[in-house]
Amino acid sequence: MNQRHRLIGRRSFLFGLGSLATMSAVATSKAAYENQQIQALYDPDRNFIITEGFSLKERAAKKGLIYGAAARQIDLSSNASYAAAIVQNCSMLVPEWEFKWTAGNATLRPSPDRFDFSAADWMANFAATHDQLLRGHTLVWHDSLPEWFKTSVNSRNAAQLLEKHIQTVVKRYAGKIHSWDVVNEAIRTEDGRNDGWRITPWLELLGPNYIDLAFRLTAAADPQALLVYNDFDLDYDTPEQEAKRTAVLKLLERLQTKRTPIHAVGIQAHLFPGENKFNPSKLRKFLHDVASMGLKIMITEMDVADKKLPTDVKVRDRIIAGVYEDYLSTVLDEQAVIAVITWGLSDRYSYVSQSQPRSDRAPVRPLPLDAQMQPKLAWNAIARAFDHAPRRN
Numbered sequence: 001m002n003q004r005h006r007l008i009g010r011r012s013f014l015f016g017l018g019s020l021a022t023m024s025a026v027a028t029s030k031a032a033y034e035n036q037q038i039q040a041l042y043d044p045d046r047n048f049i050i051t052e053g054f055s056l057k058e059r060a061a062k063k064g065l066i067y068g069a070a071a072r073q074i075d076l077s078s079n080a081s082y083a084a085a086i087v088q089n090c091s092m093l094v095p096e097w098e099f100k101w102t103a104g105n106a107t108l109r110p111s112p113d114r115f116d117f118s119a120a121d122w123m124a125n126f127a128a129t130h131d132q133l134l135r136g137h138t139l140v141w142h143d144s145l146p147e148w149f150k151t152s153v154n155s156r157n158a159a160q161l162l163e164k165h166i167q168t169v170v171k172r173y174a175g176k177i178h179s180w181d182v183v184n185e186a187i188r189t190e191d192g193r194n195d196g197w198r199i200t201p202w203l204e205l206l207g208p209n210y211i212d213l214a215f216r217l218t219a220a221a222d223p224q225a226l227l228v229y230n231d232f233d234l235d236y237d238t239p240e241q242e243a244k245r246t247a248v249l250k251l252l253e254r255l256q257t258k259r260t261p262i263h264a265v266g267i268q269a270h271l272f273p274g275e276n277k278f279n280p281s282k283l284r285k286f287l288h289d290v291a292s293m294g295l296k297i298m299i300t301e302m303d304v305a306d307k308k309l310p311t312d313v314k315v316r317d318r319i320i321a322g323v324y325e326d327y328l329s330t331v332l333d334e335q336a337v338i339a340v341i342t343w344g345l346s347d348r349y350s351y352v353s354q355s356q357p358r359s360d361r362a363p364v365r366p367l368p369l370d371a372q373m374q375p376k377l378a379w380n381a382i383a384r385a386f387d388h389a390p391r392r393n
């Protein structure tokens with residue numbers, strides 16, 4: 001190796017060392033920040049006492065609110081105590097898989113010209129049998145598209161396919177659906193568009209009017225349903241989530257200018273304590289901005305991932321409960337918030353176990369009931385938030 005190469009070699013080696021040192025410094029400071037966050041969240045003496053004797057749906061209803069949960073046919077049909085807990089606690093049911101194009105073992109759309117309503121009908125019947133409101137999730141999303149979508153859908157037939165899907169699915173349940181997540185997760189500022197929109201197959205196939213089109217088709221197929229735009233990462237005081245909130249507000253303004261039939265915003269509220277700063281006034285301003293457009297707000301997929309939290313279950317449960325109560329006491333102060341839905345009811349069937357597994361491989365504890373259907377402090381926290389919420393006008 002000649003002198004020049006030796007010099008570059010040495011320089012790149014030193015640079016490598018330097019960047020390793022920088023990376024480990026950043027990692028250390030990030031870990032330190034997260035530890036600091038977690039310590040700030042843990043109060044061993046915090047009070048989660050509740051008045052006994054009322055379910056979550058009863059406590060919500062006393063304030064004119066709805067409490068519900070997502071659930072799957074496969075779990076409701078195989079676990080009677082889980083089904084009983086869903087009925088006892090939830091005045092609303094959200095099929096987690098069955099109203100998507102395809103998800104899990106449910107395939108509403110087995111092919112471009114076929115529909116299989118067996119799973120969706122089972123869930124709709126479960127809700128009707130137990131006098132629960134039914135929520136449709138979701139008609140237009142970049143995820144949960146069947147394998148055939150990529151090869152069968154193009155810019156010439158996409159509008160007709162979307163119209164057929166919405167008209168067929170929405171008309172079948174017209175009058176039975178409280179609210180539809182018409183479009184899900186259409187904003188992703190990291191994709192680099194000026195409008196902050198996610199670059200999805202629907203945007204590429206139909207252009208920026210796909211959102212307005214989806215809402216108009218849904219409104220025509222079921223004039224009674226509340227039509228919702230649903231998204232995530234709208235909760236925390238970070239530059240990225242502030243940018244996303246701004247992009248969502250711009251989307252809503254665009255839709256209202258076009259007189260799109262949109263009635264509500266769904267805030268998924270998948271929360272991650274120990275990672276991001278929660279700033280109640282930032283979140284309350286976003287809620288106020290949405291409400292001032294005349295839109296309602298639903299908390300649509302709430303859970304609290306414990307990925308960054310200590311292994312100790314007692315510590316974890318207290319932190320998670322505190323996150324539930326702090327977040328809900330913030331959002332329920334906004335009169336436009338009409339519903340709180342958790343993404344599951346029991347830790348046994350939580351999406352978080354697949355989406356945010358813990359590095360220590362301990363079972364996750366993100367939801368109100370534990371895996372044995374027993375209430376945890378998170379259940380108390382949600383109950384307290386409903387008990388202390390202002391009554392809806």
Ligand code: XIL
Binds near residue numbers: 103104184268351
């Ligand atoms: C998730 C389900 O919980 C999973 O079981 C499935 O495999 C993928 O979809 N945001 C959404 C939900 O809007 O539809 C997603 O649900 C979770 C993230």
